[in-house]
Amino acid sequence: MFNIDFDALNPLERQIHSTLKQASRTAETIRITDAAQMCNCSVSKISKFVQKLGFANYKKYLDYLYARAQPEAKPSSELERIGRFLETFDQNKVQELASLIHDSNKLVLLGYGPSYLCAQYFEYKFKTCTNKICIAVPDDLTASSIIDANTLLLVFTVTGAFKSFEEIHRETKAKGAEVALIMEEYNPSVLTRYDRIFCLTDGHQPAGLKVYEKSRTVFFIFMEEVIRELSRRQ
Structure with missing residues (x-):
């Protein structure tokens, strides 16, 4: 369970998201160190931004950014x-x-x-x-x-x-x-x-x-x- 809340972000964090969203259109993936460099901030700032937005970790945020489906689980009742x-x-x-x-x-x-x-x-x-x-x-x-x-x-x-x-x-x-x-x-x-x-x-x-x-x-x-x-x- 998670929730995405852009209203919780401050202007700097909104700019981070905008920068990474733009980069995702041309890059196949974005490592967290590259993300920090693009946004002129630390890796820890990227991690905190991801959690504040509502994701458990940076990988989950990338799945969202690239609209990747989650792996299919085995059929269950x-x-x-x-x-x-x-x-x-x-x-x-x-x-x-x-x-x-x-x-x-x-x-x-x-x-x-x-x-x-x-x-x-x-x-x-x-x-x-x-x-x-x-x-x-x-x-x-x-x-x-x-x-x-x-x-x-x-x-x-x-x-x-x-x-x-x-x-x-x-x-x-x-x-x-x-x-x-x-x-x-x-x-x-x-x-x-x-x-x-x-x-x-x-x-x-x-x-x-x-x-x-x-x-x-x-x-x-x-x-x-x-x-x-x-x-x-x-």
């Missing part, structure tokens, strides 16, 4: 997949999302298909633990019509591949509102498009499953912990 998720569960990510929600006045929860049904359930649960306006919506148009500067848009998606959220992300940011994706599976092509992502696992469900056939179990485990934390803060 759903219980084994959930077991791996629980073994590496990061309570700090729960705290971070709970704080993001706590600091917002209005919540808009966006999901398509089964993810919208999940959003409806979370809408109900949020209303039991906060006094905030909370609305689950099934499409971009509805979301756009109710978002204002005091809104936090939470987008629920398994892979981010069923439909792009780029337009609603852009519109939400233009209104001065906050937006975060909560994504169940690792998808490098999606990670590079958005600036605030909570990626709950670094693996995948069986490749033969269509998006609507995939489990949302990890969504519920993570979000129930967030809701429990919000209840504690009330």
Whole structure:
């Protein structure tokens, strides 16, 4: 589990990312020592930047930068997949999302298909633990019509591949509102498009499953912990 948060970076760290992103377009790879030299900083500064952005180490950051897929794990049962998720569960990510929600006045929860049904359930649960306006919506148009500067848009998606959220992300940011994706599976092509992502696992469900056939179990485990934390803060 990890989250990418560009809002946490200072101007120097944003410049480091911009420099390395530009370099990745022509270089097959970038060693950490080369990265430090390009950015006129120390290797330790690069390591701290990577961790602050949300990655466990520099290699994980490179996988993100080059949109590399994670190695496919051997097929496993759903219980084994959930077991791996629980073994590496990061309570700090729960705290971070709970704080993001706590600091917002209005919540808009966006999901398509089964993810919208999940959003409806979370809408109900949020209303039991906060006094905030909370609305689950099934499409971009509805979301756009109710978002204002005091809104936090939470987008629920398994892979981010069923439909792009780029337009609603852009519109939400233009209104001065906050937006975060909560994504169940690792998808490098999606990670590079958005600036605030909570990626709950670094693996995948069986490749033969269509998006609507995939489990949302990890969504519920993570979000129930967030809701429990919000209840504690009330």
